[in-house]
Amino acid sequence: xxxxxxxxxxxxxxxxxxxxxxxxxxxxxxxxxxxxxxxxxxxxxxxxxxxxxxxxxxxxxxxxxxxxxxxxxxxxxxxxxxxxxxxxxxxxxxxxxxxxxxxxxxxxxxxxxxxxxxxxxxxxxxxxxxxxxxxxxxxxxxxxxxxxxxxxxxxxxxxxxxxxxxxxxxxxxxxxxxxxxxxxxxxxxxxxxxxxxxxxxxxxxxxxxxxxxxxxxxxxxxxxxxxxxxxxxxxxxxxxxxxxxxxxxxxxxxxxxxxxxxxxxxxxx
Amino acid sequence: xxxxxxxxxxxxxxxxxxxxxxxxxxxxxxxxxxxxxxxxxxxxxxxxxxxxxxxxxxxxxxxxxxxxxxxxxxxxxxxxxxxxxxxxxxxxxxxxxxxxxxxxxxxxxxxxxxxxxxxxxxxxxxxxxxxxxxxxxxxxxxxxxxxxxxxxxxxxxxxxxxxxxxxxxxxxxxxxxxxxxxxxxxxxxxxxxxxxxxxxxxxxxxxxxxxxxxxxxxxxxxxxxxxxxxxxxxxxxxxxxxxxxxxxxxxxxxxxxxxxxxxxxxxxxxxxxxxxxxxxxxxxxxxxxxxxxxxxxxxxxxxxxxxxxxxxxxxxxxxxxxxxxxxxxxxxxxxxxxxxxxxxxxxxxxxxxxxxxxxxxxxxxxxxxxxxxxxxxxxxxxxxxxxxxxxxxxxxxxxxxxxxxxxxxxxxxxxxxxxxxxxxxxxxxxxxxxxxxxxxxxxxxxxxxxxxxxxxxxxxxxxxxxxxxxxxxxxxxxxxxxxxxxxxxxxxxxxxxxxxxxxxxxxxxxxxxxxxxxxxxxxxxxxxxxxxxxxxxxxxxxxxxxxxxxxxxxxxxxxxxxxxxxxxxxxxxxxxxxxxxxxxxxxxxxxxxxxxxxxxxxxxxxxxxxxxxxxxxxxxxxxxxxxxxxx
Numbered sequence: 001x002x003x004x005x006x007x008x009x010x011x012x013x014x015x016x017x018x019x020x021x022x023x024x025x026x027x028x029x030x031x032x033x034x035x036x037x038x039x040x041x042x043x044x045x046x047x048x049x050x051x052x053x054x055x056x057x058x059x060x061x062x063x064x065x066x067x068x069x070x071x072x073x074x075x076x077x078x079x080x081x082x083x084x085x086x087x088x089x090x091x092x093x094x095x096x097x098x099x100x101x102x103x104x105x106x107x108x109x110x111x112x113x114x115x116x117x118x119x120x121x122x123x124x125x126x127x128x129x130x131x132x133x134x135x136x137x138x139x140x141x142x143x144x145x146x147x148x149x150x151x152x153x154x155x156x157x158x159x160x161x162x163x164x165x166x167x168x169x170x171x172x173x174x175x176x177x178x179x180x181x182x183x184x185x186x187x188x189x190x191x192x193x194x195x196x197x198x199x200x201x202x203x204x205x206x207x208x209x210x211x212x213x214x215x216x217x218x219x220x221x222x223x224x225x226x227x228x229x230x231x232x233x234x235x236x237x238x239x240x241x242x243x244x245x246x247x248x249x250x251x252x253x254x255x256x257x258x259x260x261x262x263x264x265x266x267x268x269x
Numbered sequence: 270x271x272x273x274x275x276x277x278x279x280x281x282x283x284x285x286x287x288x289x290x291x292x293x294x295x296x297x298x299x300x301x302x303x304x305x306x307x308x309x310x311x312x313x314x315x316x317x318x319x320x321x322x323x324x325x326x327x328x329x330x331x332x333x334x335x336x337x338x339x340x341x342x343x344x345x346x347x348x349x350x351x352x353x354x355x356x357x358x359x360x361x362x363x364x365x366x367x368x369x370x371x372x373x374x375x376x377x378x379x380x381x382x383x384x385x386x387x388x389x390x391x392x393x394x395x396x397x398x399x400x401x402x403x404x405x406x407x408x409x410x411x412x413x414x415x416x417x418x419x420x421x422x423x424x425x426x427x428x429x430x431x432x433x434x435x436x437x438x439x440x441x442x443x444x445x446x447x448x449x450x451x452x453x454x455x456x457x458x459x460x461x462x463x464x465x466x467x468x469x470x471x472x473x474x475x476x477x478x479x480x481x482x483x484x485x486x487x488x489x490x491x492x493x494x495x496x497x498x499x500x501x502x503x504x505x506x507x508x509x510x511x512x513x514x515x516x517x518x519x520x521x522x523x524x525x526x527x528x529x530x531x532x533x534x535x536x537x538x539x540x541x542x543x544x545x546x547x548x549x550x551x552x553x554x555x556x557x558x559x560x561x562x563x564x565x566x567x568x569x570x571x572x573x574x575x576x577x578x579x580x581x582x583x584x585x586x587x588x589x590x591x592x593x594x595x596x597x598x599x600x601x602x603x604x605x606x607x608x609x610x611x612x613x614x615x616x617x618x619x620x621x622x623x624x625x626x627x628x629x630x631x632x633x634x635x636x637x638x639x640x641x642x643x644x645x646x647x648x649x650x651x652x653x654x655x656x657x658x659x660x661x662x663x664x665x666x667x668x669x670x671x672x673x674x675x676x677x678x679x680x681x682x683x684x685x686x687x688x689x690x691x692x693x694x695x696x697x698x699x700x701x702x703x704x705x706x707x708x709x710x711x712x713x714x715x716x717x718x719x720x721x722x723x724x725x726x727x728x729x730x731x732x733x734x735x736x737x738x739x740x741x742x743x744x745x746x747x748x749x750x751x752x753x754x755x756x757x758x759x760x761x762x763x764x765x766x767x768x769x770x771x772x773x774x775x776x777x778x779x780x781x782x783x784x785x786x787x788x789x790x791x792x793x794x795x796x797x798x799x800x801x802x803x804x805x806x807x808x809x810x811x812x813x814x815x816x817x818x819x820x821x822x823x824x825x826x827x828x829x830x831x832x833x834x835x836x837x838x839x840x841x842x843x844x845x846x847x848x849x850x851x852x853x854x855x856x857x858x859x860x861x862x863x864x865x866x867x868x869x870x871x872x873x874x875x876x877x878x879x880x881x882x883x884x885x886x887x888x889x890x891x892x893x894x895x896x897x898x899x900x
Contacts, residue, residue: 011430133382135382149278167424171376174424183689185643185678186748212686225365226338227391228365231392232421235396236393236398237389240399
């Protein structure tokens, strides 16, 4: 279950989007998020869908993989759909039962809202998580937030923490699985019994997980020390971030692309 | 046998890589009790040499490594590394950048999210320019043979590959000293060998000084010099031959001789021959010495009458009753697609020790997770039988799983992590209570388990997290035994423990067998499995290749080598000598038994009689001295 999470779900490839400077992608990520949230009409979402498709084609990632990244939020989409369906009361009334009133406007809004969420995840997923390695992402954040160092924000340390966290997610997932199995062998229950029994079952997993994480952290700190880690000062990089002309060009192109749906909505209003 | 690969001395300066003088070091434990980790250590390590530091857990060997790499600073005494004093602050980074260190747990030393990023971590910290980092990373990955994995996520590598990655990370910093802090402890024999070969190559080709910390004696053969630590002191030092020669002293220290050295030592003791240091220098030397000693026995026995060796026949197959039946088991993991288990069928009989042997990745863990229904079979079935009342349970049936978990106790590898309660007592009681035992029965069962495992009852009210590694292991083990299962499934129960700790664990296992428990033992150590098992199942790439008694399995070396396994050391020793002695039984384990068997065979040969056939039959009493015989 945890494995489906789209953090660190990098899909290897060699498209324009893969090689684009991650800082550009982080900025575009924000821009796309804003642009999708500005949309409220079918026409805008239709254009936005076209843009997402374009991004998908640019990324050369199979559609199947992209859809996979949506899986974890299906529940949220359904939730948003249902909430909108029952709370929005506009247009024709189609159905009424006790306190439940379903209207045509409600259906439309419910569809639009959940579809908007879908587009949001897909386009940002393509831009960021699927085409950017976690490490590049933390590099980008470190670089973008760099100016904050002046006011003593530990930007380098935060980026290092993030990349270590990402590095250890698979390890901890594996470990959780191992501990759950061991405790199940001792009779722990996670899926049966009442809520207290279940909660107790999880204690038997969480405690060892914390203990071992602390041990890992300690050992990792020693290992990093042994490899001469001494903070961000004077550190060089194997893959330093460097903007090339093509990065500027693509930045510009993708920026325009982001606003086409908003523009379309305004034109066809 | 000092080899000297110091071909090109790049750094002028002292010939010593490390010199420690009267080093004291202590650290404070959780409840502010002071622990003296090093109590006056003096050591000189020459540049370009290969040094092994050996000792039990807690003997101070890892602390010494940390002091060398300036991860700690001595309380008293001095350590100079490459001519630089570790106590002076200005040398701090210089020493660390020239000493690389590889630690025990592969997972806890990888920083990078990809293989090449991890290798680059060290050079990045040193502020080396990007193009130079690139070159070093490529060279290092090429050198350790991980080039094609450069973009992979480290978590996708095997344990052996992860340790090679750690070496590459060190290599990219161009070190002069390489410290291996129990770096082989978590590897299986094949990756361990590969790893040590790589280290040997590094020393030879790059002249890197190697300081190798281990508790596996057989690794000490590779050293120029061996230092044995005990309670923060160096109690023995010398060439490997000299150190192995002191077998009595080593035993007192809770360490084991390598099998070949152990056999020759026993052989000398049992025949009253003079022990010579040269017997212990290498495996071949031990073998040659054995040949000489036996030749003498053979000639002196030529005329004397000797009571004929009688072979006991204890094969009573009639009593065999299957208690666990695995049939046509298939399993594949969704994400990987290939078959983790491919058509596995076998059965385990009541009261036997059944071993499953295979490399990491051969499907052992997947297989045992099936045995108590943690994983349900995708195809095939697992049945648990109770021959006494004819009951039967199947892991496919949800209703049966609880019963199965009660009867099949499963202990995974490194089970320390499963401890979670506030006190040892509550932790051991957790399983029995969960399995529905009443309080009183559970308490009794717990005390029984605690006694069996020799745990001090005063520990019961301590937190399990305060205990030492070996104690934690025993508490976890006790937690399973206290559930009083009929079948115990043990996944590498002795992994990572020092020789004395390993011996203890195997003593408990044999004791459990005596009490009528059925034991399924998972191992990648042939010697260990051979010594205690009644039958051995060999797994390779998810397939069950052989299901034989140790005697049958070890009759053919080539088929084991084909899948990257080998005969146990003692069998290898005997096989080398068997052409000279017709009646030699090759399936004898444990140095004392092997020595005894060799003497017997030499005498028999000496009598020069035509051997009656029955003498060549197998010798079940030749099993390990602690096996307690067949039930």
